Amino acid sequence: MSSLLTKAPMSLQDLISHKAAHEVLSEDQLSPMDRHETAGTCIFYNEAGLDQIDFHSISELPTHPAEKNQWIHWRNPNYSDETLSLFEKFQFHALISEDIINPDSRVKIEELEDSIFVATKIPINTADGLEISMEHFCLVLKKDTLLTFSEAPDSLLADILRRLNSPKRRIRKSGPDYLFWAILDAIADYNTLFVSTLADHIDTLEDDLIQADSALTLSSIHASRRRITQFHRLTQPCRDIASRLTRSDSDLLTDSSSLFFRDLFDHTAQTVEATEHLREQAKNLHELYYTTTSYHMNQVMKVLTAVSAIFLPLTFLAGIYGMNFEYMPELNQPAGYPTFMAILLAVALSLAFFFKRKNWF
Template sequence: MTHSMKLSTAAIDSVKDEDEEEEESNLDYFYDDPGTPPGTLDVEADDPPPEMVLIDYNDGMATRLKLTTPEECAPYLDTHSVSWLDILGLGNQDTWERMAKVFNLHPIALEDVVNVPQRPKVVEYDDQLVIVAWMVTLKPGEDPLHKEQVSIILGKNYLLTVQEEAEYDCLQPVRDRIRYNQGIIRKQGVDYLAYAILDAIIDGFFPVLEEYGDILEELEDEVVFNPVPKNLAKIYSIRRDLFTLRRAIWAQREAINVLIRDGSDLISPEVRVYLRDCYDHTILVRDMVETYRELSSDLMGIYMSSMSNKMNEIMKLLTVISTIFIPLTFVAGVYGMNFNPDTSPLNMPELNWYWGYPVCLTLMFIIALALFFFFWRRGWFNSVSHPEDEKASTR
């Protein structure tokens, strides 16, 4: 292994160790400290309250209200309409204690909603169904993948959704369908609303994966035609993000399968059919993630091969140049020997000849041309080309 290849391997190991450490630190689930009582919330008392929006609708109307306290939505819970309380932000402990009283939330359910991140799952209580999902979106910056937990609490006539942040959201199409009465969402019950939200979360994976597919395609061209050490950081960054996507979609696939297989009194058989379509989408997302992970793994081998080929091209060109100058150096060395022709028994030929210097230079030039022509006839210059020429020839 050459010195440059050793440096490349060391750079790979360094980038890999750093990315694995960052991956482990960013992907850990939430866990309670040993001895913590169940239902302990990991929020501060002085945090600002979350943004709460109530969307109450039926087949004939839809109302949207911004609430300041959880108690304001209590009159809508006993009606025959569907009440969707959309909570943006985790808020403070006082808000959630009041929320638990209004909606009769179990302490363990409240803990799963507030203490993030939790593993995507489905937990059934007496009159409620808690669904934990992961939503992924793209944001500008060096690390574009943004993930956050979306918790869904499904009741008889109401539904709560809790998001960590309000800046990145993929549920706006569901709100628009309710607002403009598109499709059948306002003709269905609250279980169909839960399906629509889950379907929007799963479908949010597709534009993210399309973006990573374009990035991998561009990175493949860079690795093949112009490999540079910074490609390593890009490869491992993509692998880390794909690992996050894989981890999210695998758990959500299991959660949706639980809804279909085990069933619940809160989910009708008609909506269970729609959930099967949502489950198929998770399978498609999983296949895409696995394909991109395999492609990102292959990029490392392509990078090493490209670097090796690049080094071979450089060494071949230097070897050809050195070989051409070897006989020229021999001739120059012979005539550079410091012997006096008058005292030497064997005089060096043409040393004192008037045309000796130009004839020697001409001879060296002819030897160089002859070697160049010989190498060209053997085809040794055919593989020495520019990356731009190789890229143009593949189109």
Template sequence: MVKNASALQSPEENDFNYFYDAPGAVPGTLKIDPNAHPPEIVLIDYNPEGACRVHLKQPEDVTAYMVSASVSWVDVRGFGDEDILNRLGQTFKLHPLVLEDVVNVPQRPKVEDYDDQLVIIAQMVVPKPNGVGFWREQVSLILGKTYLLTVQEEPEHDCFDPVRERIRFSKGTIRERGADYLAYTLLDSIIDGFFPVLEDYGERIEDLENEVVSRPTPKTLDKIHQIRRDLLLLRRAIWPQREAINALIRDASPLISRDVQIYLRDCYDHAIQVLDMVETYRELASSLMDVYLSSVSNRMNEIMKVLTVISTLFIPITFIVGLYGMNFKYMPELEWRWGYPLVWSIMLSIEAGLVYFFWKRGWFRPSA
């Protein structure tokens, strides 16, 4: 079976398996999801003097901007039209294997050098509005000399709005730099997008710690399993992404200036921080499972202790009433006037003695 997910997925809907071709498939074959969003092409063209934002109807409309001296950011959102995607590949002269990696998602984050183009595959995570969980999406960046082509799975969610605002209002030095700096800025936004998601998981783990200790339930176990699964997905997203950024720093490319490589080091540091947080939270989630099992075992021990005390209290009096319940004719106490009060006195004395003994042993105190 060929894995393909052209729509943005949450961890509950997709197990983050990477795409693979069916045996014997023709290289460069595109697998289009019939439910995928139709492509939306947005161009942001800018230079130190100004910036403009244009919605392009056809992929060929970008040609006039690509030959200019300004930087052109072509953002394609959606995979729902194979014809437009093929025409986009022809316009940017993309290798068929590049277009396959861009469209057939999800791919493992990586970097590939095609001489006049640098292809960067990344995974982006976006926190859900309710603050529980996240969406994930593949973002492909094709870097040219004066342009950057980005391809996203859908038009609704991304973490690039701060970059768009910086270009629009000329904040910082982004409009004074080239397309390689724009690629770094988007990569840095993708990596930084992991931090809000991980902060939410950190708070959820803290809440679970209190719940596991004080009132563990089967739902608590489900929550632990879900967090562990989500953190595994985040790890599978950030681990190869760190390697890809390291490749950009290590392998010199004429499309990336020395100055931008220095900025990429900071991006690499952020990726390491994200990976450290993921590993730490995974260890905490694993320890929560041990704490949960210990809490359940302690509760079971408390229940068994109560039942044991009750059973022990009734064992001696059960023996006595059973003894005098035997149908023997000659039992001396049966004819005695004070036999019945004496038996009651003996049973109550035994019960009082057992209760005092258990109290002295600390059996009536709750376990720490």
């Protein structure tokens, strides 16, 4: 039976440290196998050992050993009998159950007497790259147990599982509250990576705008602004969640984990600040588009004006010699026509040379 550990995708930490870490998850990268291989995975762990069991139904869920911590990861929660049985087994409040199943529920945190519930979103690029798809991700922290519910692919948790598999790591020696922080921190790091890709895209658009031969359209700028706005709606409540956890007096959070939640707040606050800067940059990009468009139009109008100015005296002279008076000079001269054409050419070249020296075109 396959497991999360045997998939061996590039870990989130590797994505952040690797030079090629400019790509984030997109819909075309999501495989149905990522979501439906098994219903969930149960991990029992402590400093002495780790046991991992993949299961297809609640009936296969093993008994929780009293001496170990428990992490249950449930994939793609929906209105199924299995999901509802899991809620009943762990005595979830009806409102929490509804927020877990509903993929459109907002990002939030709820502190109850026996649990802490966090609902968040994982930003994933749509296949066309014009919008962001928000994948639902929920965490429920109970005594000695952490439950996660996710629509996102398991690769997001690969680094957490790698650390859990190492007996020397802090995560194996700590309780579920540390695992709770580690997953939220992994999501915060992913959001930092995501905002970095948005910033790179805005910089590319800005470079393209200042090029006269750019094929950039206004729709591209609107699409970028829409993506940044979507992401900003996610980052602000994530910061509020981290802030709430730093002030929590819940017995489920130990004193040793408080420092890590303050660090989580710093990460989320930095992401919010970066996103707000991007919103301002995208707004300026919109103004820059109209400025550069006006500039290019002015360049065209300047050339057309210069051409009109060159032909203005030529039109004046041609108009004079086009009058049908009987006794006009030069009409009976054999060299009159070529002389007149030479005068027109001399006037045109003189004006063109003058405008060129003035850099008017």
